[in-house]
Amino acid sequence: EAQVTQNPRYLITVTGKKLTVTCSQNMNHEYMSWYRQDPGLGLRQIYYSMNVEVTDKGDVPEGYKVSRKEKRNFPLILESPSPNQTSLYFCASRAEDYGYTFGSGTRLTVV
Amino acid sequence: ILNVEQSPQSLHVQEGDSTNFTCSFPSSNFYALHWYRWETAKSPEALFVMTLNGDEKKKGRISATLNTKEGYSYLYIKGSQPEDSATYLCAQIKAAGNKLTFGGGTRVLVKP
Numbered sequence: 081e082a083q084v085t086q087n088p089r090y091l092i093t094v095t096g097k098k099l100t101v102t103c104s105q106n107m108n109h110e111y112m113s114w115y116r117q118d119p120g121l122g123l124r125q126i127y128y129s130m131n132v133e134v135t136d137k138g139d140v141p142e143g144y145k146v147s148r149k150e151k152r153n154f155p156l157i158l159e160s161p162s163p164n165q166t167s168l169y170f171c172a173s174r175a176e177d178y179g180y181t182f183g184s185g186t187r188l189t190v191v
Numbered sequence: 192i193l194n195v196e197q198s199p200q201s202l203h204v205q206e207g208d209s210t211n212f213t214c215s216f217p218s219s220n221f222y223a224l225h226w227y228r229w230e231t232a233k234s235p236e237a238l239f240v241m242t243l244n245g246d247e248k249k250k251g252r253i254s255a256t257l258n259t260k261e262g263y264s265y266l267y268i269k270g271s272q273p274e275d276s277a278t279y280l281c282a283q284i285k286a287a288g289n290k291l292t293f294g295g296g297t298r299v300l301v302k303p
Contacts, residue, residue: 111289122296123235123280128289138290170234179225179237180291 082107086171086183093161093190101156101186103171109181111174112154113138114146116167117185123170129154161190195283197294204271204301211267212297214281218262225291226255226266227280235280238266271301 086103093099105112113128115138125138129148143165145157154173158165166189172180196215204210216224223242227235239248244259252269268275278296285292 113289113291123293125291130289139292177240179227179240181237182234184234
């Protein structure tokens with residue numbers, strides 16, 4: 081089944097403790113992206129990648145890192161999470177001229 | 192228009208009625224417009240990708256049109272059904288690439 085898999089689905093962590101949210105797609109898509117969704121603010125792009133080793137900042141990249149060492153994986157790294165990064169996160173992938181396929185989401189709480 | 196805007200924010204539709212709503216976006220450096228459907232407790236699902244001025248796309252009872260010169264797109268739902276209840280998002284890509292800017296969405300509630 082064609083899908084984007086992100087883990088974990090739910091995570092509660094403490095301020096400053098590094099964490100990684102994994103994202104993997106099995107559709108050989110070139111483009112991958114991370115979004116956060118906050119009430120009243122909609123979906124905002126954090127980082128995106130157009131291919132292996134090609135990444136760029138979205139609208140809200142502060143406090144996040146990404147890497148794209150393989151085409152299928154695009155992890156999101158929070159080096160020192162803070163409470164304002166509490167949010168619902170989505171990973172997504174797409175091929176050129178197609179819409180995004182989204183993962184199931186990761187609900188992160190930073191206390 | 193500086194950002195991607197959607198109107199109205201929400202609307203209630205009687206089952207069987209048709210409805211439409213708007214996505215407005217900056218017309219300069221237009222590359223593509225995406226439409227997504229997002230049901231509660233699920234992930235967004237792609238409906239359409241539109242690139243050319245005058246494009247019209249259709250999927251079942253849902254269709255969309257695109258005017259890149261004036262910077263707007265309409266999404267139409269014909270004969271609304273309760274299962275059409277969802278938030279509909281549009282998103283713009285400016286210039287070739289992957290930087291996607293989403294609108295705030297139109298939340299549609301279809302009443303039986």
